[in-house]
Structure formats: C-alpha cells, structure tokens
Amino acid sequence: MSGNQIFLDISDVTVAFGRSRVPVLNGIDLKVRRGEYIAVIGHSGCGKSTLLNVVAGLLEATSGGVVLDGREVSGPGPDRAVVFQNHSLLPWLTCYENIRLAVDQTLSKQMSRAERHEWTLQNLALVRMTHAKDKRPGEISGGMKQRIGIARALSMKPKVLLLDEPFGALDALTRAHLQDQVMQIHADLGTTVMMITHDMDEAVLLSDRIVMLTNGPNARIGEILEVELKRPRNRLALATDARFIAARASVLEFLHHRHTAPGLVSV
Numbered sequence: 001m002s003g004n005q006i007f008l009d010i011s012d013v014t015v016a017f018g019r020s021r022v023p024v025l026n027g028i029d030l031k032v033r034r035g036e037y038i039a040v041i042g043h044s045g046c047g048k049s050t051l052l053n054v055v056a057g058l059l060e061a062t063s064g065g066v067v068l069d070g071r072e073v074s075g076p077g078p079d080r081a082v083v084f085q086n087h088s089l090l091p092w093l094t095c096y097e098n099i100r101l102a103v104d105q106t107l108s109k110q111m112s113r114a115e116r117h118e119w120t121l122q123n124l125a126l127v128r129m130t131h132a133k134d135k136r137p138g139e140i141s142g143g144m145k146q147r148i149g150i151a152r153a154l155s156m157k158p159k160v161l162l163l164d165e166p167f168g169a170l171d172a173l174t175r176a177h178l179q180d181q182v183m184q185i186h187a188d189l190g191t192t193v194m195m196i197t198h199d200m201d202e203a204v205l206l207s208d209r210i211v212m213l214t215n216g217p218n219a220r221i222g223e224i225l226e227v228e229l230k231r232p233r234n235r236l237a238l239a240t241d242a243r244f245i246a247a248r249a250s251v252l253e254f255l256h257h258r259h260t261a262p263g264l265v266s267v
C-alpha cells in the first residue's frame, strides 16, 4: 500500500502494563485504507481491546504510535467513535437525547440547532429506530440499544468507527440483523471500520481484511486474510459459497493451529 493510500497507520505499537513490563502487544504494524472494513480476531486475552483502545486514544502505547488521516493520535477524539459490547447509553436520556448529546458535543460549531435536530433524526432513521426515539434505554431491547449506540457513534461523523465486539451479547438472530445493518451503513457511508470479534462468520461476512493476532503476551499480527468476496454480500448466498467457506476455514485453522507461531507479515 503506498503512502498516500494509508488512512489509518498503526505503526510498530507495543503495549506493556504494570511492573513486569512483558508486552501484551509487540510491534503491531497495520496500514488501513479509507473506507476499509477491518476485523481483528484472536484468542481471548491476546490484546484486541488493548489495540482498539490505543487507536481510540484511550490508552497510550508504550512505544510506536497511530496516525489517522495525517494526524497523530494523542488522546480520545470525536474522529474515532467507539461502540462497546455493553451499550453505554445514558439511562436517564431518551434514544433521541442520547444521540443529540453526542451531536451537540461534536457538531455545534458546524451545524445550527435545527440542523442538529435533523441530523439526530437522520441517524435514528439510519438504524431504523425512529419509532423508539422517545423511549429510554431501560424500555428497549439489547439489540435496539446497540443500534442506538451505533447511531450515536456515526452521528459524530467519525473518520473511523471502532467496534469492540458490538454484537457479542446479542442472540443469533438479532446479531445477524445488526450485522446486515452495519454492512448496509458501511456501503452507504463508506465509513472506515475496525471491529473486534470472536466470531469467524462475522469477520468473513463483514470485512475486507481479517487481522489475526497470535496469543499473548507479546502478541503480534500472525496473518492477514484478504476477504475477496464481492459486495453487496448476502449471508444466505454466502453460506454455500466456496470462497466464503475457504476464508472461514483459513481463520479457523489459524486460531486452532497457527496462533502461537508468530510469522511477521509486512503490510
């Protein structure tokens, strides 16, 4: 990938916690194009959330760094919106107000009050939650809360959407439904996405590339799989698609057999 194609540049990121100083992540190098959908997969505890937190600016790398659209990441910012597994909506605000708060915090200089109202409604519509705009988080399902969380993140017009196992706590049907919505939003808006998942099917269905981390400590990128499936993707058609099955098998094989063999890849 040439220099001017790189939108998100994760460069030689090493993270060590505490006294032992044994790095959790060691020398993570990843170059992401604008609009690319990246999944990060690896065994529990290998450092996926740690990597996402470094990109989010919630955690400082021990060495190495992250550059987004030419600017060094040095703390959290609205250009990197995060959606966590456990929806973090404010329970005393309605769905509309949860999104509106984010809009007011990030876009009040660019948009008038009326425009911010319209933009909030547009983002509710984007995740098909207009009907629940006046409900509070306690009155809606887990899947609906995640949809509001995604709408809130997108409403900030982030350069990168960071998803930390966003569908992990949902039942299979709700999960499938939300994956389809995220695929549609990615197609419509061209958002650059970095998503952590444990789910191989999800990784293959949604991503352009799957970054597979070796086990920690000292986790590295073991392999990067290019998912060469045409978009739009249809989950039913893909279930019997030989390339989908082969990509899934490749991730499975890595997670079962090759996760301890740190082969360095250049990206």
Ligand SMILES: Nc1ncnc2c1ncn2[C@@H]1O[C@H](COP(=O)(O)OP(=O)(O)OP(=O)(O)O)[C@@H](O)[C@H]1O
Residues within 6 Å of the ligand: 017, 018, 024, 042, 043, 044, 045, 046, 047, 048, 049, 050, 051, 216
């Ligand atoms: N703030 C912290 N202080 C000390 N150790 C930490 C801290 N955050 C994470 N770790 C350790 O770093 C390692 C990687 O954690 P991380 O949450 O990034 O893994 P993960 O791959 O996201 O795991 P999972 O898939 O289970 O969510 C773990 O051993 C964890 O205990």
